[in-house]
Amino acid sequence: xxxxxxxxxxxxxxxxxxxxxxxxxxxxxxxxxxxxxxxxxxxxxxxxxxxxxxxxxxxxxxxxxxxxxxxxxxxxxxxxxxxxxxxxxxxxxxxxxxxxxxxxxxxxxxxxxxxxxxxxxxxxxxxxxxxxxxxxxxxxxxxxxxxxxxxxxxxxxxxxxxxxxxxxxxxxxxxxxxxxxxxxxxxxxxxxxxxxxxxxxxxxxxxxxxxxxxxxxxxxxxxxxxxxxxxxxxxxxxxxxxxxxxxxxxxxxxxxxxxxxxxxxxxxxxxxxxxxxxxxxxxxxxxxxxxxxxxxxxxxxxxxxxxxxxxxxxxxxxxxxxxxxxxxxxxxxxxxxxxxxxxx
Amino acid sequence: xxxxxxxxxxxxxxxxxxxxxxxxxxxxxxxxxxxxxxxxxxxxxxxxxxxxxxxxxxxxxxxxxxxxxxxxxxxxxxxxxxxxxxxxxxxxxxxxxxxxxxxxxxxxxxxxxxxxxxxxxxxxxxxxxxxxxxxxxxxxxxxxxxxxxx
Numbered sequence: 001x002x003x004x005x006x007x008x009x010x011x012x013x014x015x016x017x018x019x020x021x022x023x024x025x026x027x028x029x030x031x032x033x034x035x036x037x038x039x040x041x042x043x044x045x046x047x048x049x050x051x052x053x054x055x056x057x058x059x060x061x062x063x064x065x066x067x068x069x070x071x072x073x074x075x076x077x078x079x080x081x082x083x084x085x086x087x088x089x090x091x092x093x094x095x096x097x098x099x100x101x102x103x104x105x106x107x108x109x110x111x112x113x114x115x116x117x118x119x120x121x122x123x124x125x126x127x128x129x130x131x132x133x134x135x136x137x138x139x140x141x142x143x144x145x146x147x148x149x150x151x152x153x154x155x156x157x158x159x160x161x162x163x164x165x166x167x168x169x170x171x172x173x174x175x176x177x178x179x180x181x182x183x184x185x186x187x188x189x190x191x192x193x194x195x196x197x198x199x200x201x202x203x204x205x206x207x208x209x210x211x212x213x214x215x216x217x218x219x220x221x222x223x224x225x226x227x228x229x230x231x232x233x234x235x236x237x238x239x240x241x242x243x244x245x246x247x248x249x250x251x252x253x254x255x256x257x258x259x260x261x262x263x264x265x266x267x268x269x270x271x272x273x274x275x276x277x278x279x280x281x282x283x284x285x286x287x288x289x290x291x292x293x294x295x296x297x298x299x300x301x302x303x304x305x306x307x308x309x310x311x312x313x314x315x316x317x318x319x320x321x322x323x324x325x326x327x328x329x330x331x332x333x334x335x336x337x338x339x340x341x342x343x344x
Numbered sequence: 345x346x347x348x349x350x351x352x353x354x355x356x357x358x359x360x361x362x363x364x365x366x367x368x369x370x371x372x373x374x375x376x377x378x379x380x381x382x383x384x385x386x387x388x389x390x391x392x393x394x395x396x397x398x399x400x401x402x403x404x405x406x407x408x409x410x411x412x413x414x415x416x417x418x419x420x421x422x423x424x425x426x427x428x429x430x431x432x433x434x435x436x437x438x439x440x441x442x443x444x445x446x447x448x449x450x451x452x453x454x455x456x457x458x459x460x461x462x463x464x465x466x467x468x469x470x471x472x473x474x475x476x477x478x479x480x481x482x483x484x485x486x487x488x489x490x491x492x493x494x
Contacts, residue, residue, distance in 0.1 A: 029371070029372065029373065030372075030373040031372050031373055031376075032372060032373050032375070032376025032377065120491055183444070183448055183451065184448060184451035184452040184454075184455055185455075186451050186454050186455045186458060186476075186480055187480050187484065189455050189458075189459075190455075190458055190462075190476075190480070193459060193462060315377060315380045315381050315384055316380050318384055319380055319383060319384055319387075322384075322387065323387060323489055323491065326484075326487045326488065326489055327488075327489075329483075329484045329487070330484040330485065330487075330488060333477065333480050333481045333484040334481070334484075336477065337474075337477035337478075337480070337481055
């Protein structure tokens, strides 16, 4: 939690950044989720604001995080998609200077009247499941439709050659597994070997990849519309099949018979294709799907290490490092044991 | 043990939900943390009684696999290590940490064996590869956790 002095500093910082008169901060509270950053909500009160106040979200770096990410990257992703048919909050300020709030942070607009839903709820959207599903896959398609060179992303992440997308991502997450594992990981290592033996076809065009697009990382209005896509901290430039495969990982599906627990698979793909203007590549999808299982496992291995080493005592890390790792180990083992010596 | 670990942990989770939860109604962060803590208690309740058993089953299965693989046409150095691991000393105790200490080098050797048989196109290698997966699936299946609705 921020101290009173830090909150006062934040008020002064906002007044300076937004070029308003004096700002007073009210209703400052921490909100759950987002183990990669501490997340707070607050109202900023100033005579210059319409209605006298504006709602904001503050995301501050934690002592350690689930994912070693650059806040500049997440900030750039929000700016890249704001006002472009992808619902995201407006990014307000990015501060790397640790003298302001003790750790780097960024501020974004708060989306009010939006609820988030856990993928582990039995029926997170009730009668609005299909409507949310249509929005979910259409928005993912809209992200894939944007030319990455027409965004701020090339300024903060490297741009791979299309044929190198898979190798770059696999190298990255294999390194995470090798660095953070507290014990041998025979299932993860088998998946890595299988992925290296069967590289996917490259994408015809690169796209911005959200990197964590799934149920649980968006807000919805309770009436079937998605109001904000959040948690862009793993965004990068790559193959859009990667996002689709991650969104469809069985871990996120409350009903595993449906794509992301939301729609029939064919309908989900149809909405994605319509919105993206791209063709679904079933063969590449198979590779990225196994990769999604492995990437999940890598993240949970890192969570486990951060919790074990005492760098971050958030119980969500104990949960993801244990439960989610157990699920992904089984998902991969069930899958790969069906096809020995070779294919995916 | 009476009460059992499961009973203690489920009782504690119930107390978090029924007694602490209602007192946190204005604090979204505290409610979220309490939910996760309660959930962890439910998961510990499932795992506590069986964790040592799962590790024992895994190490027994790995010893059997290593013994069989040590008779295959794999490189002699690997066969020697497989044989040594298959015949290594049994655990000194059946604590989870004691069993994990025994299992860790076995899992590292299992990775090596798995990779070695995957690389061989020979007929004899396929059953061994399948048996590697049997061992891996045994552990993965036994560790599955029931997730209550949140």
